[in-house]
Amino acid sequence: MGSKGQIRQFGKQSSFLYRLVDIIFISLALFISIQFHQVSINVHYATVALLATVSFTIASESVDLYRSWRGSNFSYLAMLTTFSWGGVCALLMLLAYFTKLGVEYSRLVIGAWFIITLFCLLAWRICLRFYRAQMRRQGLNTRNAVVIGVTSQAVALVKSLQKHPEIGVKVLGFYDDRCVSRFEDEGELPAKFRGDAEKALKLAKKGAIERVYIALPMHAKGRISHLLSEFADTTACTYLVPDFFTYNLLHSRWDSIGDIHTLSVFDTPFNGISSWIKRLEDIVLSSLILTLISPVLLMIAIAVKVTSPGPIIFKQFRYGLDGRKIKVWKFRSMSTMDNGNTVKQATKNDPRVTPLGNFLRRTSLDELPQFINVLQGRMSIVGPRPHAVAHNEEYRVLVERYMLRHKVKPGITGWAQINGWRGETDTLDKMEKRVQFDLDYIHRWSLWLDIKIVFLTIFKGFVSKTAY
Numbered sequence: 468m469g470s471k472g473q474i475r476q477f478g479k480q481s482s483f484l485y486r487l488v489d490i491i492f493i494s495l496a497l498f499i500s501i502q503f504h505q506v507s508i509n510v511h512y513a514t515v516a517l518l519a520t521v522s523f524t525i526a527s528e529s530v531d532l533y534r535s536w537r538g539s540n541f542s543y544l545a546m547l548t549t550f551s552w553g554g555v556c557a558l559l560m561l562l563a564y565f566t567k568l569g570v571e572y573s574r575l576v577i578g579a580w581f582i583i584t585l586f587c588l589l590a591w592r593i594c595l596r597f598y599r600a601q602m603r604r605q606g607l608n609t610r611n612a613v614v615i616g617v618t619s620q621a622v623a624l625v626k627s628l629q630k631h632p633e634i635g636v637k638v639l640g641f642y643d644d645r646c647v648s649r650f651e652d653e654g655e656l657p658a659k660f661r662g663d664a665e666k667a668l669k670l671a672k673k674g675a676i677e678r679v680y681i682a683l684p685m686h687a688k689g690r691i692s693h694l695l696s697e698f699a700d701t702t703a704c705t706y707l708v709p710d711f712f713t714y715n716l717l718h719s720r721w722d723s724i725g726d727i728h729t730l731s732v733f734d735t736p737f738n739g740i741s742s743w744i745k746r747l748e749d750i751v752l753s754s755l756i757l758t759l760i761s762p763v764l765l766m767i768a769i770a771v772k773v774t775s776p777g778p779i780i781f782k783q784f785r786y787g788l789d790g791r792k793i794k795v796w797k798f799r800s801m802s803t804m805d806n807g808n809t810v811k812q813a814t815k816n817d818p819r820v821t822p823l824g825n826f827l828r829r830t831s832l833d834e835l836p837q838f839i840n841v842l843q844g845r846m847s848i849v850g851p852r853p854h855a856v857a858h859n860e861e862y863r864v865l866v867e868r869y870m871l872r873h874k875v876k877p878g879i880t881g882w883a884q885i886n887g888w889r890g891e892t893d894t895l896d897k898m899e900k901r902v903q904f905d906l907d908y909i910h911r912w913s914l915w916l917d918i919k920i921v922f923l924t925i926f927k928g929f930v931s932k933t934a935y
Contacts, residue, residue: 485533490520492587500580504573511571518562519555519584526551530740541596546914548588550740556581600633609635612678613667615694617643617660620710621682625657636678642667644690664694671701682708735874736912744914745847752848752921753841764835767827771798775821780836785853790873793845795853796836800824837879849917850878851905852889862898872905875912880924882908882916 497516501508527533530547559577563569612628614621625638640661661667670676679698683691691707698705737745757764768779780796787793801819820828827833840846846853851872854862863869883889883904888897908916 486524486527488591489523489527489588492591493520493523493584496583496587497576497580500576500583503579504576506573506576511568512576515559515572515577519559522555522558523551526554541593542915543913544592545589547740548592549585550744552581552585552588596633599635602635604632609637610677611675612636612638612680613661613670613676614638614641614658614680614682614708615643615664615667616682616684616708617641617645617656618682618684618710620708621680622657624680624682624708629657639670639676664697668697668701671698671703674702676703679703679705680708681705682710684710733871733874736909737875741912745917746844748914748917749841749847753838757838757842760835760838763832767798767832767835770823774823775799784856785877786856786859786873787845787853788873788876790870792856793840793853793877795846795877796840798827798833798836800827800833834879841879845876847876847878849880849882849908849920850875851881851908852884852901853877862902865895866899866902868906869902872902872909875909880920881905882920885920885923885927 494516497512497519498508501512527548530551532544532547532551563572614625621641625641628634628636628638638658640659641656642661642664644663667676667679671679679701681691681694683694695705771779777799779799781799781801782794782796784792785795800821801824824833837846838848841848859870881904883901886904888901888904908920
């Protein structure tokens, strides 16, 4: 904490060297491309190199690219790096178009430069990460640590550190003033129990440990405060491992209101750059899919119109993002169109379902107009399936955390659907399972998870025995 109690994100002031290496590679890649294509260097190329380095620095800072990535997922680092450089490329192309200076540059040089730079930016990060991981696996550049408190979060912390030796933290043992036998899994502790906190304090004063993790329950704030006071008399880096997991967090994150820091317990994964990525994904995929399926849409529309009386499109109110009502489109598959306070789910051999509607529902073809809802911004390609408003009001009082599935836009396909939880929810446990997978998706969201779900939907998400 700072002198006024500010919480600083670890690694926020990253090494100047990282930024310098990126600038060097961006400039070097342009020089290589120019030399390879035997083009003379002039002021135009010098200008574009300067614009690129400045723009990339700004983009990188905006996505926090230079924070500490120790123990973090490399795929996310690679995605942010690619996104930052992709944004720079798009900006330069727009400037070239609107200023009409594109004729001053060789397209081959610029195109090759874009590709070479991205390769270099990713390659040096991969090499650095691999080098550090190898060093730490060999016991170099490691830190000795102890954990105060034999709790569930303490055990999870140690197991995670042991699973990822590349982080470079070696846990010497657990310390707790309480009897270790009270912990039901004491026989499976991932590190030895070595005594009370006083023994850990003595090690820290001797300089035998570099890190102390205090993993006591939040209600033990008196003991935590005492330990912090004691370890303040050592040079060991001291960390708190609060048991926030007891609140079953959903995409939590730190936030600031002036000098006051808050932790969101239930939040959406789509804030800042992630919301732009998600929206871009939806626009690109829905536009491409609608173009490809337009003949199918036309044929189904004609078939619906000629096989039964009524409108082609059935529009029903559903809950969208943050629980706001939206109209979701489907090809009409029933002879009735319930859209009020009472909506009966379709069941097996439901007499309301038309013969054509039965086929459309089993193959999910009735949901194809929802790609238009995606373009409108009401829905997403991937997300929790939207339920009728009446069903939401029914299940929100029966299923714990049910409404949290509305922290993201509803989707055409989802994590629950490709895992078999699609169609009629005639029992409460089926809805609970669907919600469980929906919340798991929100918690784990990434662009790669969306791509995986879309891919699996092609093979296992359209046809279902439980879709009536």
